[in-house]
Amino acid sequence: MYPRPFEYVLPSGLDDALDALDANPGAKVLAGGMSLLPMMKMRLLSPEMVVDIGRIAGLDQITDNGDSISIGALVTHSEVAASGLVGEHGAALATAASWTGDRQVRNRGTCCGSMVHADVAADQPAAALALGATMVAASSSGTREIAAADFFVDTLMSALEPNEILTEIRIPKVGAGTGSAYDKLGRRGGHTDYAVAGVAVSVTRSNGSVSAATVAVTGVGNRPVLVGEVADALVGSDGSDAAVEAAAAQATCGIEVLEDLYGSVDYKTHLAQVFAARAVKAALASAA
Amino acid sequence: MKVSMSVNGRQVSGEAEPRTLLVHFLRESLGLTGTHVGCESSYCGACTISLDGKAVLSCTMLAAQADGADITTVEGLAQDGELHPVQEGFWERHGLQCGFCTPGMIMSAVTLLEENPEPSEEEIRRGIEGNLCRCTGYHNIVQAIEYAGARMRGEEPAPAEWENA
Secondary structure, eight states: OOOOOOEEEOOSSHHHHHHHHHHOTTEEEESSOTTHHHHHHTTSOOOSEEEEOTTOTTSSOEEEOSSEEEEETTOBHHHHHHOHHHHHHOHHHHHHHHTSSOHHHHHHOBHHHHHHHTOTTOSHHHHHHHTTOEEEEEETTEEEEEEHHHHEEETTEESOOTTOEEEEEEEEOOOTTEEEEEEEEETTSTTOSSEEEEEEEEEEEETTEEEEEEEEEESSSSSOEEOHHHHHHHTTSOOOHHHHHHHHTTTTTTOOOOOBTTBOHHHHHHHHHHHHHHHHHHHHHHHO | OEEEEEETTEEEEEEOOTTOBHHHIIIIISOOTTSOOOSSSSSSOTTEEEETTEEEEGGGSBGGGGTTOEEEOGGGTOBTTBOOHHHHHHHHTTOOSSOSSHHHHHHHHHHHHHHOSSOOHHHHHHHTTTOOOSSSOSHHHHHHHHHHHHHHTTOOOOOOHHHHO
16 A cells, blocks of 8 residues: 655755744654554545655654653654653653554654544553643744643544644653553553543642642543542542542543444443553552 | 665665655565565564664665665675575474564564673563564564574574474
8 A cells, every 4th residue: 555646855954844834734744653644544535745744853762851741753653652751740651652563563653643642542642642742843933832731632643733833742850659550451451552541630739638630531531631530529529449439430531432443331431440540559559 | 755775785875755765665676575564564574674683673764864874674684595494493383373473573583682792582572672473472483593693603492392292
């Protein structure tokens, strides 16, 4: 299967890449290509131009900004999974990256690419939501920051404009008492393949109770979303198993759960509750 | 457009369309048909090669993206008529039946053992999660990779299961 013919542009700098996007509204950005190329091969997508950002210097780094960490546009899932910095401040994202695709996909696919592709069942967008990540989008008119909570708009649709490139994901650093986790059921069982249901959680404990929580659910609806009801039920509780399970029972509040090949509405609702409880317990354990 | 890369230790270059996939460049321009085209949708792993030391899917990558890369395909493993320990393991432990998945499975195993010279059975199974085999049930493939790992560490491989029976 070949993609349809396209013009291939290999900019050496970000400005050249952004100029190419401005000049060609039908252009698509190629980084790892693990989502874009299969879509082009299946001819679900036939862009007139492909702008390969794979050789732009400086985009392949995970950097420490002091109060946050940045994951550049070319950082692969493997690199996110293995990063000590991501593990320390965003364990949910490191775990989600380690369960994305398979080993070959993780070696090429990028964390930023997973965000902009915005698959309904992708792992890492849920982690970005739970960690309160900020998406940094560059265009020829400058950069803008988009909160993860505003980034995932609909199925396969992010808030990124066609002339923008997601150059980095910024994750706030966390201190003692805060922990995060991600858990899911994969379509091929265990943690393998896209999430039938997946839940990412960040929690903070202080003085014996839960003082802050964010919970994001992926796989069950039309996009990954924050579920405030679970977080609200956790905050102020003692974090006991009973409190966690009561909170997790609300895992699909506000979500229109969609039936698909992998499960009925009832089954996916149940899974979201089970994995919400597991992820909250794991996050609480790491926050202790 | 012209693309150049190192394939199995040899510097090669050739003409490719922008849409030419790396697997087609390897098979059709270079005649290296050991790398197989399987599912074409990045699920089966039959097209797996080593690119700069990492297992990647050559069917889900443009030849242009591999410009300047250092590639090893299954043809590059045997040296001076001696099979690579992973190839020997697949032979000794019956790690294949129809053979279609084998080149990708072997390249996946080679890169896995380079990254982790002493993987547990679980790590081996996880390491080949991106390679589908519809014949063997994977059991003998795992045994083959354990055999190869032992050989590469300079150890004597455990006897085949059927020798203990």
